[in-house]
Amino acid sequence: MRTGCQSVLGTGLDMTAVGERSVLSKILATLAAVALAIVLGAVDYLTGREWAISALYLLPTCLAGWVAGRLAGFALGALCTGVWFLSDMLNGAAYHHPLIPAWNAVMLFVFFFVVVYLLTAFRRSHYYLEQTVERRTAALRAEMEERKRLEHAKLQAERLAVVGSMAAQVAHEIRNPLGAISLNLDLIGEEVNANASRNAHPSGECQMLLREMRLQVLRIHQVLQEYLRFGRMPKSERAVLSLNGWLEEKLNFVQPLLDQNHVDLRRKLDPDLPPVQADADQLWEALLNLIRNAVDAMPAGGNLTVSAKRSGAEALVSISDNGRGMSEEEARNLFVPFFTTKGDGTGLGLAYAQQVVSEHGGRIDCSTVRGKGSTFSIQLPLAVGA
Amino acid sequence: MDELEDKSVLVVDDDPGMLRAMTKVLAREGMQVTGVSDPAAVATKLADSEKRFDLVITDLRMPMFSGRGVLALASVLPELPVIIITAFGGSDVEAQTLGLGAFAFLEKPVTAAQLIEVVKRALARSPLRET
Numbered sequence: 001m002r003t004g005c006q007s008v009l010g011t012g013l014d015m016t017a018v019g020e021r022s023v024l025s026k027i028l029a030t031l032a033a034v035a036l037a038i039v040l041g042a043v044d045y046l047t048g049r050e051w052a053i054s055a056l057y058l059l060p061t062c063l064a065g066w067v068a069g070r071l072a073g074f075a076l077g078a079l080c081t082g083v084w085f086l087s088d089m090l091n092g093a094a095y096h097h098p099l100i101p102a103w104n105a106v107m108l109f110v111f112f113f114v115v116v117y118l119l120t121a122f123r124r125s126h127y128y129l130e131q132t133v134e135r136r137t138a139a140l141r142a143e144m145e146e147r148k149r150l151e152h153a154k155l156q157a158e159r160l161a162v163v164g165s166m167a168a169q170v171a172h173e174i175r176n177p178l179g180a181i182s183l184n185l186d187l188i189g190e191e192v193n194a195n196a197s198r199n200a201h202p203s204g205e206c207q208m209l210l211r212e213m214r215l216q217v218l219r220i221h222q223v224l225q226e227y228l229r230f231g232r233m234p235k236s237e238r239a240v241l242s243l244n245g246w247l248e249e250k251l252n253f254v255q256p257l258l259d260q261n262h263v264d265l266r267r268k269l270d271p272d273l274p275p276v277q278a279d280a281d282q283l284w285e286a287l288l289n290l291i292r293n294a295v296d297a298m299p300a301g302g303n304l305t306v307s308a309k310r311s312g313a314e315a316l317v318s319i320s321d322n323g324r325g326m327s328e329e330e331a332r333n334l335f336v337p338f339f340t341t342k343g344d345g346t347g348l349g350l351a352y353a354q355q356v357v358s359e360h361g362g363r364i365d366c367s368t369v370r371g372k373g374s375t376f377s378i379q380l381p382l383a384v385g386a
Numbered sequence: 387m388d389e390l391e392d393k394s395v396l397v398v399d400d401d402p403g404m405l406r407a408m409t410k411v412l413a414r415e416g417m418q419v420t421g422v423s424d425p426a427a428v429a430t431k432l433a434d435s436e437k438r439f440d441l442v443i444t445d446l447r448m449p450m451f452s453g454r455g456v457l458a459l460a461s462v463l464p465e466l467p468v469i470i471i472t473a474f475g476g477s478d479v480e481a482q483t484l485g486l487g488a489f490a491f492l493e494k495p496v497t498a499a500q501l502i503e504v505v506k507r508a509l510a511r512s513p514l515r516e517t
Contacts, residue, residue: 177401
């Protein structure tokens with residue numbers, strides 16, 4: 001069964017990124033900051049109360065720095081400094097030394113520079129933190145989902161094991177009386193024949209009834225065999241198996257069954273498909289179950305497509321039919337042991353197929369469309385070195 | 387029927403219905419059948435010097451004393467073939483019991499014809515039959 005979990009720790013976080021704001025919002029914020037700086041400059045000039053206004057120049061500077069980034073912040077800092085200086089000059093303020101306004105402007109710009117620098121540094125660390133939390137949350141969520149899936153798979157495997165051992169136990173218990181019934185039927189048959197010869201009475205009717213009973217015993221025997229096959233599946237004995245040649249041979253074997261049911265077989269076998277490591281007998285029983293189901297889904301005949309190809313490090317074997325497809329409920333319970341829609345089915349065929357594929361480290365999936373058909377896909381790991 | 391006439395067989399099965407049915411099928415073939423439903427009595431039966439069995443047919447899973455125990459007891463008499471007939475089969479169990487020296491392994495249910503055929507084969511390969 002495919003397993004794997006993503007690492008919880010993120011890798012390579014981009015420390016230089018400023019944020020995930022859109023270009024438009026950055027432009028709008030910068031324009032708003034410029035407008036605000038100009039308005040502040042006008043108020044500064046008109047009121048002449050520069051020290052009361054000066055602190056407000058931080059607003060456009062911080063706005064641009066926070067939203068549009070460090071460079072925009074520095075630019076707005078420079079613009080605000082310029083606006084403040086211009087307003088101061090135009091107001092004709094008197095200073096002890098002619099360089100004092102220029103010195104004040106430089107100091108103001110340094111102040112803006114430091115504020116923007118610290119603000120954007122904080123913004124970056126805030127963004128980094130946000131991203132880290134987001135990534136770790138996503139990784140945790142993925143890991144939790146994977147754990148949930150594995151727990152579900154484990155639970156299902158345990159449930160299958162319990163069902164399997166129960167089925168095997170019941171099957172064994174039935175086989176004892178069935179053995180006695182089978183032998184007694186033979187004894188009755190002999191007795192009936194002996195009586196018929198003694199009394200010169202034909203025993204045809206009795207023999208027919210006995211035959212019917214033997215058929216029923218045989219039917220019970222077959223059902224028990226299926227239960228036992230499911231319940232005591234031996235560990236797979238895997239060997240390197242070339243799927244193409246093997247499938248060709250096996251499909252030839254089922255050709256008469258398909259002909260009899262007016263099913264047209266289409267083979268799409270990739271000649272370059274590498275081998276897999278599989279127990280050929282178990283795998284064939286699993287595939288045969290899928291083929292039988294496909295044939296049953298096309299009572300008036302149809303097309304059966306068997307394909308095999310490589311999919312990454314796996315071999316993908318698909319069996320598609322254009323039969324009646326399945327309802328949502330049928331598809332949901334497909335692999336549940338004992339679930340069947342057939343009058344004479346045991347409901348173990350697909351559960352067995354799933355058990356075999358899981359045992360091989362693969363997975364089996366099904367897609368179906370009501371009235372159009374179904375496709376079963378089996379993914380098996382390729383043989384080592386393939 | 388002649389092949390089996392007067393051959394002595396010990397049948398061990400804790401299921402009374404199965405034991406009765408097997409006993410009847412073999413008796414009809416002219417065999418002298420000793421049926422044992424209590425596996426603990428097998429040792430006594432096999433040790434009985436008055437009675438020499440040509441064949442043992444035993445169930446595998448029985449309370450107190452399993453078919454493997456019967457097999458072990460029978461192996462003391464190396465010329466005595468043992469047929470295992472069980473409801474608790476499987477290829478691994480089959481391989482194991484055949485490895486322990488069983489002549490044949492049958493899974494229930496069997497038909498009378500199948501049972502008789504295996505009994506004939508067992509007796510044919512038994513050195514006792516040849517002497």
